[in-house]
Amino acid sequence: DTGVSQNPRHKITKRGQNVTFRCDPISEHNRLYWYRQTLGQGPEFLTYFQNEAQLEKSRLLSDRFSAERPKGSFSTLEIQRTEQGDSAMYLCASSLLAGGLYEQYFGPGTRLTVT
Amino acid sequence: KNQVEQSPQSLIILEGKNCTLQCNYTVSPFSNLRWYKQDTGRGPVSLTIMTFSENTKSNGRYTATLDADTKQSSLHITASQLSDSASYICVVRIEGGSYIPTFGRGTSLIVHP
Numbered sequence: 001d002t003g004v005s006q007n008p009r010h011k012i013t014k015r016g017q018n019v020t021f022r023c024d025p026i027s028e029h030n031r032l033y034w035y036r037q038t039l040g041q042g043p044e045f046l047t048y049f050q051n052e053a054q055l056e057k058s059r060l061l062s063d064r065f066s067a068e069r070p071k072g073s074f075s076t077l078e079i080q081r082t083e084q085g086d087s088a089m090y091l092c093a094s095s096l097l098a099g100g101l102y103e104q105y106f107g108p109g110t111r112l113t114v115t
Numbered sequence: 116k117n118q119v120e121q122s123p124q125s126l127i128i129l130e131g132k133n134c135t136l137q138c139n140y141t142v143s144p145f146s147n148l149r150w151y152k153q154d155t156g157r158g159p160v161s162l163t164i165m166t167f168s169e170n171t172k173s174n175g176r177y178t179a180t181l182d183a184d185t186k187q188s189s190l191h192i193t194a195s196q197l198s199d200s201a202s203y204i205c206v207v208r209i210e211g212g213s214y215i216p217t218f219g220r221g222t223s224l225i226v227h228p
Binding site: 040042043044045091093103105108 | 223
């Protein structure tokens with residue numbers, strides 16, 4: 001499968017615990033995006049990388065959230081001291097700039113439930 | 116503020132019927148507009164992309180239209196199938212500047228047999 005993959009697919013954690021999600025983009029894609037999606041809403045942008053550089057972060061990304069893409073390939077999103085409001089689907093997408101009409105290919109998401 | 120509004124919020128139709136979903140946007144300057152289909156528990160999948168100069172584009176039973184003057188787009192689904200049950204999300208991107216697209220909340224479509 002050459003699509004975007006995310007692990008784990010589901011994560012249940014207790015409030016206050018730290019969690020880390022992984023995203024493996026399509027191999028030749030240099031851009032990688034993280035989104036958060038709650039039930040009945042569209043995805044909300046969190047942050048994006050071009051290669052290993054984190055170029056933009058949303059104000060939604062509080063100090064408890066950190067994302068890395070150390071070698072410009074896979075990325076991790078860590079949430080520290082999780083809160084119940086962090087429960088959501090976390091989507092990763094990747095793209096390859098091609099004349100500005102680049103398409104973002106989404107992974108299946110990681111469903112986080114904070115109890 | 117750049118916004119994308121979709122209507123209706125939800126829609127229930129019978130299998131075989133047609134339907135039209137609407138997307139209004141205030142994003143400027145406009146670059147392109149995409150319609151995504153998102154099955155429950157899955158990531159969105161692109162159906163069509165439209166640029167400023169395109170009025171209509173088809174992908175099988177899906178036909179998207181764009182009126183850049185009124186900043187409106189529609190997605191028409193012909194001869195609906197049970198597998199069309201999903202959320203349909205309109206996404207608009209601006210020209211230049213931030214590469215971050217603006218997502219609508221989506222229309223939840225349920226197709227009943």
